[in-house]
Amino acid sequence: MSPSENQENYTARHLQVLEGLEAVRKRPGMYIGSTDGRGLMHCLWEIIDNAVDEALGGYCDRIEVILLPDGSVEVRDNGRGIPVDVEPRTGLSGVEVVFTKLHAGGKFGGGSYTASGGLHGVGASVVNALSSRLDVEVDRASKTYGMSFRRGEPGTFADGDSSDPLAKSPTNPFTPFESGSQLEVVGKARRGVTGSRVRYWADTTIFLKTAQFDYDQLIARARQTSFLVPGLTIIIRDERGLAGTPGENGPHEETFLHDGGISEFCEYLAPDTAVTGIWRLQGSGSFTETVPVLDESSGHMTSQDVTRECGVDIALRWGTGYETKVRSFVNIIATPKGGTHNTGFEQALMKVFKKQLEVNARKLKVGNDKVEKDDVLAGLTAVVTVRLAEPQFEGQTKEVLGTAAVRAIVSKVVEKELSAHLTSTKRDDKAQAALLLEKVVAEMKSRISARAHKETQRRKTALESSSLPGKLKDCRSTDGERSELFIVEGDSALGTGMAARNSEYQALLPIRGKILNVQKASVGDMLKNAECASIIQVVGGGSGRSFDLDMVRYGKIILMTDADVDGAHIRTLLLTLFFRYMRPLVAAGRVYAAMPPLHRLEVSAQGRAKGEVIYTYSEDEMRATVAAWEKKGRTFKQPQRYKGLGEMDADQLAETTMDPRHRTLRRVTLKDAEMAEQVFDLLMGSEVAPRKDFIISSANDLDTERIDA
Template sequence: MSKDSKEMKVQAAYGAEQIQVLEGLEPVRKRPGMYIGSTGPRGLHHLVYEVVDNAVDEALAGHCDQILVVLGNDGSVSVTDNGRGIPTDVHPRTGRSALETVLTVLHAGGKFGSGGYKVSGGLHGVGVSVVNALSEWVEVTVRREGKLHSQRFERGNPIGNLNSETQPKSEKNQTGTTVCFKPDIQIFTTGIEFDYSTLSSRLRELAYLNGGVKIVFRDERTASLNSQKESYEEIYFYEGGIKEYVEYMNSEKDSLHPEIIYVNSEKDSVQVEAALQWCVDAYSDSILGFANNIRTVDGGTHIEGLKTVLTRTLNTFARKRGKRKDGDNNLAGENIREGLTVVLSVKVPDPEFEGQTKTKLGNTEVRGIVDSLVGEALGKYLEFNPSVIDLILDKAIQAFNAAEAARRARELVRRKSVLESSTLPGKLADCSSRDPSQSEIYIVEGDSAGGSAKQGRDRKFQAILPLRGKILNIEKTDDSKIYKNTEIQALITALGLGIKGEEFELKNLRYHRVVIMTDADVDGAHIRTLLLTFFYRYQKQLVEGGYIYIACPPLYKVERGKKHKYCYNEADLQKTLQSFGEKANYTIQRFKGLGEMMPKQLWETTMDPTTRTMKRVEIEDALEADRIFTILMGDKVAPRREFIETHSVELDMASLDI
């Protein structure tokens, strides 16, 4: 057969029968990542959020004020609300019950059109059906119109018909829905164990955002799973809503003004709620934005409107109160927002989110509405509280002056072109690659570790930046000191970071993997914490974007004859010793510092992409991250002592290496 005839045969084989048609929930099981982001821990927990969001939507509609979330002993999760209950009558289009339709048909729900919900968080209408598709089983119970309706599903398929019976007398006239599901291990191959702290953070957040709604979170798993001898329960109930949220965020800080500035207004069916408070001992801002209870981690038009109105309003007051003269420059937005904690929550009837993950609000009209409503309320408050505006302006002017004093040092921040590479720090051993996506930089402590790393690295894509001593604690430092510090300058310039407070420019980042590689001792841990504080407070987008990593060098090298093995923790060491047998015919080398390792050892254990282990630094909960950094690195000693004492009981003190 000729080459041409072979090609014709291949082409002819591609016809209608090769077009795959996925029906029902098949596409979800085929490509789960398209619907929940991933099949790892993040996607697993997203299943719970989808079901809880439905319950919260009932609360937004004014039909629910209690939600119960239970982690079952069998690996299941149940979510119960006291809302109206999913409708159970026959759907005119599908010919099946509305409940079965919602559970088995994508894009079916009460959030499309005008009848079901005015605003909602689960906007794509795939929530509970996706949960059904990706679960081993789902059991739904509906209490509605004096009846108890229930149905079971397995891997998306209904098992039998809807079962209906009269509600027992003890539950007479109660309404609501219970969705109980067990994630499918065939989908979540990395495991189906839920993390209590991850879920509790989101549930607490939802309770703050929906003041007056009580959320009960109960863990009924065995002691082996949750370290509790019996079930553990927390109740989240905040009548003060986001005002209490800001109080919680600032609980370890000294507030500039005790009263939280609060805005709650509506315009053109868009509800805007904001709570603001400035703090004395903070040099960065903490802005949490939400749209229909969804955390908008990538910002959006509501955040843009807030920043605009803050800058304009406070500059107007600065002129009015004589803080800025005619010839003076306006205060910059980052000066005004220094030390500010704000929670901004908008409820939009027809929101436009960028991307399936719903992390950025795109409605252009929301920008002007937030600007108008916050501007009006903030202006009124500050007119009647002149002492508060003076304190805020004094702090902003102090920040402005510090920034002006550091102007020349800040210019070093600008990313240098290849032709200007001589301006990079002299101690930086750069890589030859000019493709940031292929390049990585190791930040190491001291010249000794730096020497081993420089000799052991792959020069094509690995750069080394040694730091001397411990860098500044940025939590306690203003801008002028930051930009004058030699080690901070080296970090900013080597990485190509922007100016603190400006939008992060990915194109300027010189390496897409920034690896912190410190010694496995107390000093190393301290330096690692200082570096993480710097990245989080200086340019948080680096952490949020997943560009920061922590190297995992071995603690031990065990040798017996010609055999050797590197061990990365105590458990690994004990396992290795057992495998070598019970005879004292092996030697154990303990690596106290990276400088003790030969360059070849450092390469094969810690830097070789084919064998190394690295931890990617991620922020699941920005609120908790912010609070922990304040506790550990802030000025107040008492909260830090309490934190250490509380969490020290979780450590194995016998194996603590000091």
Template sequence: MVEKTYSGNDIKVLKGLEPVRLRPGMYIGSTGKTGLNHMVYEIIDNAIDEHVNGFCDTIRVTLNEDDSIEVEDNGRGIPVDIHPTENKNTLELVMTSLHAGGKFDKKAYKVSGGLHGVGASVVNALSEYMEVKVYRDGKIYYQKYAKGVPQTDVIVIGETDKTGTVVKFLPDKEIFDDGDITVESRLIENRLKEIAFLNPNLKVIFEDRKRDYRQEFHFQGGLNEFINYILKRRKMNSISEPVYMYGSYQYSKVESEIQVEIAFVYTDSEESNVISFVNNIRTIDGGEHESGFKQALTRLSNEYARKYNVLKEKDENFSGEDVREGLLAIIHIKMPNPVFEGQTKGRLGSKVAREAVNQITTEKLSLYFDANIKEAKNIFERMFLAYKKRLAAKRARDSIKRKTIFENTTLPGKLADCTSRDLNESELFIVEGDSAGGNAKQARDRMYQAILPLRGKILNAEKTDFLKLLKNEQVSNIFTALGTGIGDEFNLSKLRYGKIIIMTDADVDGAHIRTLVLTLFHKYMRSLIEEGYVYIAQPPLYRFEVGKQHFYLYSDDELEELKKKYGDKKWRLQRYKGLGEMNPDQLRETTMDRETRKLVKIKMEDLEMAEEMIEILMGYDPSVRREFIESNANKVKELDI
């Protein structure tokens, strides 16, 4: 109960790193996998900053078997002298104070992505332990911390002819959801690969000791090689080589310079993909630098398309959508004191970055269009096709709008709706098959769980024309039930359910149906995934009975553990190959009951990797799909035929 009196006695003063442990999400974004991965990125960013400023050419990142993480660079090494005003060793100050570091002025770092005083100290506060070794001045310096508190003084533990810093930390189980401190190795590796592409003179070594896996990245081709890496699963369309632009922009602040580097190409995809970075930090939510590029590209494309007579006088201008269809672009800017929105640096808010990128794009792209007329015309012809397709689709939508499901307020007949209209509790289960759908309808809580059965496989949204999708019953049932519309008509505010749960059999067909539904969401309703509304249900693989006890098992590892535990007793095993094999009570207990079920939230943290996988599995090129299946066939433990 809140006390009526309110005085100075009620004000708690948090000292040192206490605020970080009290509200970790404010500093690393979340206490789930996203925040855990972000801790690793913060330490990596500090190592990268040493390279960007000319003091490091090799970075090594190791994921250890005990879930600790080690990041080593051969830069200058964090200073270990006594700080002149704080009367404390500088290393300890940097690792234990929120606002201490060498990046708050331009003396030690011209540009930087991380801030020693925020990133490293936050990671320290949220770690069970952290150990730092500094190689400099011919000596090896060492200090250890526990939950941000020094356990030793800064001591000398040896001699060396190296320079650099090694940071090793074990995330604190108390901080993270369910005590899970295993970082996502694939995402860390992908981040390091991006860094190597962005820094052609840098060697990056990645090792995951749990998997006995090691990779070394060194890409001297820079952004052009980055573009070609992404394109390895796609076909180039309008131009044979990426357009590359580089320039620097001086602005009003004394000695302030923004370096702009851009590479782009057009593909055969209908989607656009703009990937942006600031000081090697991935800006997943874009920002001012992306806006500057898009504005300049649209303006110049219209200007030169008319100059080269691709757009006639009677034609409207290309829209931004026309210009960006099929576009794959990578933008990397380096600037002092970038302003990010949020501690996790997802979006760049610096207005001057828009001016810089706009100016450099205008200057360099004008030169390209003037010097490469044939290539430029190919680009504009591709834009013109997108322009005509957009107008045709608009006319088609307008002509059939009254007859389409966009104005149809009748819910699908197969939908068993729930009573609640509260997004905080309502759920839609998209269920594979009528049989499983019937079980789910009996197993559900009618108050807040709705059921929509799917009959067979839905259309592949990656390969199907948009207007054909609109007329497909399975697809139209999905987005009519959701209430949002689709494509240009999509409106997230009209969503009828707070959770969309895809529930399919635990076999190959079930996985295929999940992929088809996710492909539909990914292409036409992406906000559902980006905003965290989409989940995958996890039905059990086995029911294990021993005596009067029974257990539901979700993996072969769990099964092996129980076999060992009960090897000297009689037990019975039931393998569930389909949802229809469970009775409604079992389906409720294992897969639908909020207290006992397991759900996996679908995330878009790494959009390119998700898009690449969808293109492999659902795209046009069967040879790419065959190559993927052949290369991964040895990983299949059990195959349902």
């Protein structure tokens, strides 16, 4: 379009609108955070949240989000529908006001919403300003109303076949309204049916070319919202056909509906075995704040004291682990960076637990130790939600709640309700409270012990080695990066390993059989277990949330167990210990599993050709090797099958398993921590039924030859 045509289309009627929205286009980061994929997703959240606000008010129970192949996205809801009547002060329809006027909407105290996610009145208009095209349709009073915008300016597009969604495009000829906007009736709606449909194309001149809608983020947000608004059905449909997405081979649709609310959400988020049940802390409080209110007589904004009601609803539970998962929300809007509600929640937790530990100090053997926040938060999973009208956020992205009065209200509710659970005389609550207090004390003592260990020990010299377990056969090197710790199964393997190792940089720690299954045990039981305590002490980095990777005494931790089913079980138990209590070590790629061979094959000598020794690591490899040599006309002596590491002599163990020049190690990694967590819980957790189902369903894949009978 030429500059002269641009000038003609820039009409006086929309001068104010374009001036307001032009500021959004010039400084988009101020409104949506960035112009990459995060900003693109933020625009989508704004439209979805408007629909969710209808659900919060009880007017909507179904929301659909459709990602279309032309790059546009459509959000549908069955709420009341955007108002279509004329707004008296502007003379514009409600639809046009919502999508073209900054700081306009039904969430400024006019009685339309008591609590909502949209607060600043800029969401829909900002999305409109940053879209090359936006279409909105509203069903009200048995009619369907429609309006289109290009970069914030209302008008009409020449689409041709309007029934074909793909016929609509931001590049179609556009005619702006000049004399007055027209909210057209574009169809009929069934009697009693209401709702809104918003479809928009993000402006490619604003957003980066690499920006695209993130399907995984969208699914996570939909699932989260369905937990927070019980009874709301959210449907996500992807028609883009993008490679690497579930819909790459055709349209893909997922539906979310949860009636359990935040209790079900808390259970879903929990990564570990439960110590307590899901506790629900509910209450409310009121506060007064001074806000500008429109004086209908004068038409000006005047400051008035307004009483606000703040509802608090929290679901929480403690588990056996040490990770903390706290998700906070204000009117179902996530606040990932916290705010006053999080502060009040944590302050109340500390106050309650300090008091309970003082009351039960002798019973719990607290002594003079002081509990800290990390001790209380260890293993906590919580969903913290507050609802109030017109909360104050720090910025349009709404990541931090700033309303100061909320802190005291949340703190008061948590203190009252949590104290009631911890002092309850009911049998179940009493038992859970006792276990929880014991866990907090165990975390406290573990932290203090780790701190003392860190202060007194980095690497002990030969003269100082008496503080380490006597069964540890340490190496001479003090180079943490070069040294290796082999955790071996039994004294027989230790004897062979001692002769096979390079004592300059290879240390050996024997364990007796199968260690404690820490997935089912408490922190206190784990620390009392001699084998677990020895491993943690020798590794040197501590355990749990106090684990310090820089304090680890060895560059590699190598699990060397027998190549049989029992050895695999012991290795799994050891990996569970590292995964639960020394996870940074696994994440850093410093935990390995040794691969001892299963067979030793000695090729018979033939003429001047000497007999050759070959090691194989599976039955299939052994059979294939034998077949290959027999084709060459060579025969084998009787194959030797190793039942355990103790059956090898030192030279064989060094050559196959310990010598870095010849050995094979398998590095243990955490490609997907949550999936690994689920697998560990399935195989090693306290729930027997899921493990039984897994064993039954996998029975057909079992190689019975690997079982020692």
